[in-house]
Amino acid sequence: MNNYEVFNCDVLVIGAGGAGLRACIGAMEKGAKVGLVTKSLLGKAHTVMAEGGAAAALGNLDTEDNWEVHFRDTIRGGKFLANWRTVEIFAREAPERILELERYGAVFDRTGKGLISQRAFGGHKYRRLAHVGDRTGLEIIRTLQDKAVSMGIFDYPELTIIRLLKDGDRISGAVGYRRMDGGIVVFKAKAVVLATGGWGRMYRFTSNSWESTGDGVVLALRAGAELKDMEMVQFHPTGMIWPPSMRGILVTEGVRGDGGILLNSKGERFMFNYVPEFYRKETAETLEEALKWVHDKKNYRRPPELLPRDVVARAIYKEVQAGRGSEHGGVYLQISHMGADYIRKRLPSMVDQFLHLGNVDITKEPMEVYPTIHYTMGGVTSDPETCATNVPGLYACGEVATGLHGANRLGGNSLSDLLVFGRRAGEAAGEYAMQNESGEISESEISEEVNLLMEPLRRESGENPYQLHTELQDTMQEHAMIARTEEGLKRALEKIHELKERAKKIAVKGDTCFNPGWHQARDIQVMLTVSEVIVRSALERKESRGGHWRLDYDLEDPYWAQHNIIARLENGEIKLSHRKVPEMPEHLKKIIEG
Amino acid sequence: MATVTLNIFRGNQEKGYFQSYTVETFEGMVVLDAIHKIQREQDASLACRWNCKAAKCGSCSAEINGKPRLMCKTRIDSLPIEEPIIVTPLKTFPVIKDLVCDVSWNYEIARKIPPLKLADEGSKEPLRMMQEDVERVQEFRKCIECFLCQNVCHILRDHQRKDIFFGPRFMIKLAALEMHPLDVEDRSEFLKEVAGVGVCNITKCCTEVCPEEIHITDNGIIPLKERVADVYFDPIRGLLRWLKTP
Numbered sequence: 137m138n139n140y141e142v143f144n145c146d147v148l149v150i151g152a153g154g155a156g157l158r159a160c161i162g163a164m165e166k167g168a169k170v171g172l173v174t175k176s177l178l179g180k181a182h183t184v185m186a187e188g189g190a191a192a193a194l195g196n197l198d199t200e201d202n203w204e205v206h207f208r209d210t211i212r213g214g215k216f217l218a219n220w221r222t223v224e225i226f227a228r229e230a231p232e233r234i235l236e237l238e239r240y241g242a243v244f245d246r247t248g249k250g251l252i253s254q255r256a257f258g259g260h261k262y263r264r265l266a267h268v269g270d271r272t273g274l275e276i277i278r279t280l281q282d283k284a285v286s287m288g289i290f291d292y293p294e295l296t297i298i299r300l301l302k303d304g305d306r307i308s309g310a311v312g313y314r315r316m317d318g319g320i321v322v323f324k325a326k327a328v329v330l331a332t333g334g335w336g337r338m339y340r341f342t343s344n345s346w347e348s349t350g351d352g353v354v355l356a357l358r359a360g361a362e363l364k365d366m367e368m369v370q371f372h373p374t375g376m377i378w379p380p381s382m383r384g385i386l387v388t389e390g391v392r393g394d395g396g397i398l399l400n401s402k403g404e405r406f407m408f409n410y411v412p413e414f415y416r417k418e419t420a421e422t423l424e425e426a427l428k429w430v431h432d433k434k435n436y437r438r439p440p441e442l443l444p445r446d447v448v449a450r451a452i453y454k455e456v457q458a459g460r461g462s463e464h465g466g467v468y469l470q471i472s473h474m475g476a477d478y479i480r481k482r483l484p485s486m487v488d489q490f491l492h493l494g495n496v497d498i499t500k501e502p503m504e505v506y507p508t509i510h511y512t513m514g515g516v517t518s519d520p521e522t523c524a525t526n527v528p529g530l531y532a533c534g535e536v537a538t539g540l541h542g543a544n545r546l547g548g549n550s551l552s553d554l555l556v557f558g559r560r561a562g563e564a565a566g567e568y569a570m571q572n573e574s575g576e577i578s579e580s581e582i583s584e585e586v587n588l589l590m591e592p593l594r595r596e597s598g599e600n601p602y603q604l605h606t607e608l609q610d611t612m613q614e615h616a617m618i619a620r621t622e623e624g625l626k627r628a629l630e631k632i633h634e635l636k637e638r639a640k641k642i643a644v645k646g647d648t649c650f651n652p653g654w655h656q657a658r659d660i661q662v663m664l665t666v667s668e669v670i671v672r673s674a675l676e677r678k679e680s681r682g683g684h685w686r687l688d689y690d691l692e693d694p695y696w697a698q699h700n701i702i703a704r705l706e707n708g709e710i711k712l713s714h715r716k717v718p719e720m721p722e723h724l725k726k727i728i729e730g
Numbered sequence: 731m732a733t734v735t736l737n738i739f740r741g742n743q744e745k746g747y748f749q750s751y752t753v754e755t756f757e758g759m760v761v762l763d764a765i766h767k768i769q770r771e772q773d774a775s776l777a778c779r780w781n782c783k784a785a786k787c788g789s790c791s792a793e794i795n796g797k798p799r800l801m802c803k804t805r806i807d808s809l810p811i812e813e814p815i816i817v818t819p820l821k822t823f824p825v826i827k828d829l830v831c832d833v834s835w836n837y838e839i840a841r842k843i844p845p846l847k848l849a850d851e852g853s854k855e856p857l858r859m860m861q862e863d864v865e866r867v868q869e870f871r872k873c874i875e876c877f878l879c880q881n882v883c884h885i886l887r888d889h890q891r892k893d894i895f896f897g898p899r900f901m902i903k904l905a906a907l908e909m910h911p912l913d914v915e916d917r918s919e920f921l922k923e924v925a926g927v928g929v930c931n932i933t934k935c936c937t938e939v940c941p942e943e944i945h946i947t948d949n950g951i952i953p954l955k956e957r958v959a960d961v962y963f964d965p966i967r968g969l970l971r972w973l974k975t976p
Contacts, residue, residue: 177779178837179875180787194856238857241846243864243871243910250858268868274786275871286845293837316826345781379758385784489784492803494758602770646775649742650827653774 140311140320140582145171145290146569148310148325149562150297150352153181154273154554155534156331157280162562163329164287168569171323172284172291173312175347179281182333182345182535183554186273187388187485189255189265190555191548192230196251198262198433203227204727205261210549211728212414213259213444214513214542215682216697217365220720221520222539226549226556233555234266242279244268256393256433259444259546261418263433270388270485276551295321296658297351299585300328300359300530303575307359307529311582313589315655318648320586324577326569327529329561330356334512334535336369337605338663338670340613341384342509343375349659350666352536356516357665357710361525363703364538364715366666367673368513370545370683371618373448375508377466382493384508387469387486389547391503392441394482395430396471398452399502400460406467407440410451415443430474446544446682449507453618456506466506472499507618511550513541513683514673517702523561529568529575533561543682591642592657598643601656604635608663611635616671621688625675632668639664669710673701676712734806735814736764738776743824749773750814755806761817762790762801765829777828785941788876792829793818798878798939820881822890833877839896842924846907847915863911870906870950872942873899879936879946885929895926898936898946905950908957918961927954 147163149156152174163170174181195201207227211218238244238252244266245253254263268275285291297312301322309324332352336344353363374387392398400406405426411419419440420426426439441448452467462468471479476499480487483498490496496503515538516525523531534554541549592601611631615624639660644653679693680686699714720728732755737748753767765778781787783802790801795809795816809815823831848857879898885891896904904925907913921927934947944950961967 176781176789177833180781180789182781184787184874185782185784232854235854235856239848239853241907241910243859243867243906245868246859246861246864250860251856253861268871271786271872274874278871282840282845285841316830345783345787347781380756381758381760381763382784485786492785493760493805600774602774606770644774650777650830651775652769652777656774 140322142322142324143171143290143292144324145169146325147171147327147329147562147565148173148323149329149331150310150355151181151331151333151534151536152178152291153183153331153333153534154276154280154551155558155561156181156329157277157284158555158558159329159331159533159562159565160284160289161280161287162559163566163569164289166563166566166570168566170289171325172289173295173297173323174291174293175296175315177293178291179277181277182348183273183277183551185343185345185386186276186551187270187386188257188390188393189267189272189548190234190276190551191257191260191264191546192234192266192552193227193264194231194234194252194254194266196247197254201262201264203231206230206264207724208727208730209260210540210546211542213544213546215544215692216542217368217681217700217717218542219520219539219718220724221718224724225520225560226540226553229556230552233552233559237276237279237555240279240283242275244275255390256438256442257547258389258392258442258448260548265393265548267390270390270483272551276554292321296655297355298589298658299581300355301577301581302359303577305528306575307527308575309577311585316650322577322582324574326572326574327531327565329565330516330530330532330536331534331558331561332536335663335666336509336512337659338608338612338667339509339617340609341375343372343384343386344509349662351662352532353515353669354662354665356525356530356532357703357705359527359530360705361527361530362517363515363669364517364700365514365543365673366669366703367677367684367701368543368682369509369670370445370511370513371449371507372510373445373452373507374469374505375510376494377504377506378464379494385489386508386510387503387505388483389445390483391469391471391486394471395474396441396469397439398441398448399468399470400455401462402460406455406460407443407448407451410447410454411440411443412447415447419443444544444546446685449618450685452505452507462504464504466504468502469505470502472501511535511545513543513545514538521560522564523557524564529572531561531565533557543684589658592644593648593654595641595643598641599638601642601644601653601660604639604642604660605656605663607631608635608660608667612667616667616674618685620674620684620686622675625671628671629668629675632664632671636664669703672710672712673703676701734764734811736768737814737816738828739818740776740828741825742827746825748816759806760802761794761804761806761815764806765801777830779830786874788874791820791876791878791881793820798881800876800878800941803941820877822881822883822887835892836875836877836880836899839900840903843900843903843907844915844917844920846910846913848912849914857912859911866949867906867909869944870902872944873902874942875899876941878939878941882935882939884931884933884935891929895929898951900925901927901930901954902944902946902950905954908954918958921954922958922962927951927958930955
């Protein structure tokens with residue numbers, strides 16, 4: 137097939153959130169010609185939704201903070217499943233990346249001394265999150281977007297990549313379609329950086345946009361790359377639950393970081409009943425101490441509302457199960473006691489979101505919240521130093537990659553993840569591209585994939601892609617959400633197999649000009665594959681750890697504490713294996729124990 | 731079961747028509763929910779842009795009963811529903827399909843803007859800026875690029891003079907750079923000659939539609955106009971400039 141447009145570049149970056157944009161900058165700094173592909177318009181990627189802040193041990197407010205404490209918090213928060221080297225690089229480099237961002241033009245909130253202000257957040261020992269009110273993600277994406285644009289990026293907005301192209305073992309480019317008109321574009325590239333973000337659209341109640349289908353993991357899987365710990369999905373403790381229209385939309389952890397408390401229907405501050413032994417030493421024991429912490433963070437321990445997300449999400453689930461839930465089946469999150477002026481200053485977009493969309497004035501009334509799908513810790517396996525995958529020429533960074541967050545991500549670690557590993561991936565891909573010649577692209581791979589893409593438009597009648605999506609969301613919500621069992625997961629797997637068969641017979645009306653039904657027909661295929669890997673990995677991990685909670689294996693297991701689950705595609709089948717978590721060197725172990 | 735009827739523009743820049751859809755309502759429903767319901771249940775080919783559904787990304791801009799708004803932030807129960815709700819694409823930009831416009835002009839303009847320039851370029855030292863000095867800049871940086879302000883600007887909408895004026899969105903982008911406490915770039919000539927700040931006649935329509943409630947005109951455009959006036963129309967400065975010219 138010859139009917140396509142060709143774009144030649146050194147490095148192709150797929151995804152234009154924080155990681156993708158930072159990768160572009162890194163690759164351009166190495167002299168590479170960079171193409172950037174995004175499914176939305178530039179600046180609309182999921183990074184824009186991040187509210188609380190970017191974690192970096194700058195020590196601007198709590199001078200005791202340093203990279204070692206950040207390292208310790210992240211490893212512990214991730215329940216020891218993270219790659220120690222990834223975390224070490226991250227904790228060491230995050231401050232530098234934040235300061236660099238400021239020099240690109242980001243304007244963070246300031247301390248009294250004129251430095252970047254830092255906010256308290258779940259699982260972080262000290263005030264660590266650089267922030268701009270509660271719209272930090274917007275600040276970061278716009279800053280990176282402006283920087284990349286000023287450096288001369290070649291961007292392809294509203295384009296979906298459907299397959300990575302290979303020359304033998306190595307990457308040679310990618311093929312995709314323009315959402316606007318269905319035009320096929322072939323990218324010839326020496327290196328490809330995957331920065332496609334996470335996947336939450338296969339769940340019914342999610343804080344994720346339509347984009348979060350998991351394209352990156354499926355592209356990687358099909359190109360021969362390894363996935364790791366795909367069962368690790370993060371349920372953010374506080375999503376909106378009412379009105380139904382807003383169900384799943386995020387309520388930032390900043391609410392709790394700034395003094396917000398969780399209450400059940402009896403008015404009890406129930407988090408005091410859910411403090412794990414592991415965190416007891418550093419958590420407030422009494423209501424009084426927790427109240428004092430709000431105004432004096434140096435002399436009092438943090439309230440239990442700021443335990444890591446997995447702990448808080450499970451506690452909310454248990455309260456509701458025990459019949460102590462709120463009117464609409466969640467719990468109450470209250471910040472009104474902090475005073476209207478303070479709330480408006482610290483959390484302006486939360487005030488706005490609840491007032492306009494939920495008819496709730498959070499300066500006066502409590503919010504109703506329940507866990508929502510938020511983030512994916514698992515993903516494409518990549519090297520800590522370079523973000524290289526096991527496929528030559530293919531790199532992965534940001535949420536699509538894995539290794540940093542282990543079994544549970546700490547709030548605020550995602551934005552700095554994008555910066556640290558976006559840069560590393562971009563620079564490594566840029567260097568690789570400058571040292572290697574272009575590979576060949578395969579016409580047969582392109583025509584095979586484009587054929588599959590067009591099929592639903594050729595069928596007169598068949599399955600409705602929206603119907604399949606609804607059924608998948610119901611299944612994942614019921615069986616693969618916060619509390620999992622073998623029986624439920626097996627049922628989910630059966631349903632996924634059924635949906636996969638039906639997905640072969642999808643028919644959509646209309647043409648290739650901005651046709652959401654046709655887009656959905658493609659996206660559902662991707663989501664089904666991702667769902668299958670999540671469910672199969674969740675069946676495999678017979679323990680509870682972080683985001684993965686098995687009601688039938690309620691405890692942590694020493695074997696699984698040391699093993700990641702690897703997923704690969706072999707002859708079209710997903711194969712799982714166990715791999716030992718890399719052993720941490722002694723000097724780092726001391727930091728953890730200290 | 732309560733229902734609502736929406737008359738939605740279907741078509742493109744050349745030709746189009748209104749299609750009527752009736753959907754069941756639910757508590758808290760916003761216009762974007764109705765569009766999604768139509769896509770799921772009635773017509774999967776109806777095109778619109780959206781992302782966050784929480785008024786943070788600025789993707790789902792449209793005109794609802796003639797008013798430019800974010801569809802995700804417009805509750806159905808805030809509209810009179812005895813009559814059908816009329817949903818049309820932004821008028822200022824060419825329609826690609828249904829509610830989706832070609833807004834690429836805005837991205838071309840963004841490329842032209844001289845970026846932040848610091849005096850100590852290359853240094854890695856933390857910047858020192860006080861909160862009170864960055865507050866105004868932070869107000870402008872709240873912009874989510876929904877382009878509703880571009881859509882209602884008379885110069886762009888009624889006169890289609892995209893050749894002489896960058897529009898309110900880029901006025902506040904320029905204002906954010908100009909008012910950055912540590913920026914040393916001089917954009918006054920650029921503002922006057924390229925961005926066309928003088929063209930704005932301060933009707934404040936842009937400010938009225940801004941979902942982020944940025945005071946585009948009062949805090950952004952007027953100070954920029956004053957800045958340009960100071961440089962170009964102050965007689966003493968004019969004389970100094972004349973004397974300096976070799």
